[in-house]
Amino acid sequence: MPSLEFLLTSAVVVVTPGAGVLFTVSTGLSQGRLASAYASLGCTLGILPHMAATALGLAAVMHAGALAFQLLKLAGVLYLLFLAWMTWRDRSAFAAAPGTPPQSPLRLVAKAVLVNALNPKLTLFFFAFLPQFMDPADPAPLRQFAVLGAVFMLMTLAVFVAYGALADAFRQRVLASRRTQDALRRGFSAAFALMAAKLALSGR
Template identity: 65%
Template sequence: MLSPEFLLTSLIVVLIPGTGVLFTVSTGLTQGRMASVYAALGCTLGIVPHLLATVLGLAAVLHTSALAFEALRVAGVLYLFYVAVATWRDRSAFAVDAQAPHASNSRLVVKAVLLNVLNPKLTLFFLAFLPQFVPAGSAHPLDHLLGLSGVFMAMTFAVFVAYGLLAHAFRRTVIESRTVQDVLRRSFAAAFAGLGLKLALSERS
């Protein structure tokens, strides 16, 4: 069952400007709306290997001791605070190359897939993130993990498409405004820190 906490956390995770968002936004700015959709598709597909590796490993972990799960919970807290600090300090997330050459749709997808497949931080993130939302004592933890993963991927695709389309439509307002970038970045950082604190103070239900 999907919880509001999972949906909110996933949305914030997806919204955080990162490598995939940067690629999708830059594609939308330089190559048009449809190109940004293909870029978003490739970035989403690039998550699959990380999710599969994480899900298959966590299915066994969730059947072990409470200490093992507590270790994952602590890892989740540390990761959320790490992302909050990194997001607050980052000043290049929305920088784009206006001179980027055009590419075919298939090449855009392949490039986007490789972009995320070669990002080792994704596996670490899902290892710390997904277990927090699996019900205690679940008879089918693997099913829950796969379901959560599917929802996360669908959300990723939808948000990335929106990023690409909005970047194409509102270049001056968003991409070229340092003030808007700073407000977005600090809001995301504060939200991550708040979620990390909430997770640190909570117990698995």
């Protein structure tokens, strides 16, 4: 059973805005609550590769291997810059009509998965974070790791869905003003670019 300390620490980590939150909120504003739920699911699934890498000990290899880390980081930076460019040039991004159903759910999920999957810092984060809350005397450490990871992912999904719902609540105001739409489009584009710069300049 996860400790209260683990739950509180995880909550702080999950609530802190990052690229996943940014993608979910922008999706909620542009396409509504259901679309933001797909984005939330994708961002949560994007955690799985990092959990698997940590469980298999690949995080240690990545930490030791500068080339592997830098290549994955470069892919993450380029993907965030791609999102920034696409958001900047898509003038219809925040102009959908009320009630418009989300377009291409699978594509939304796939894009969201990449947002988290291409961030190498997550692997190192889980490698350093989860073991702190594991009982070294537990005869089944992998099961314990899986439980903690699953709880963390469920918290991520719940918080991201809440972020998306809040974004959807403000959607009508966005749809009512072209000026607001343009400001949001430029703002989210700049935010994705800043996330890319932050990742590019981050150390190991």
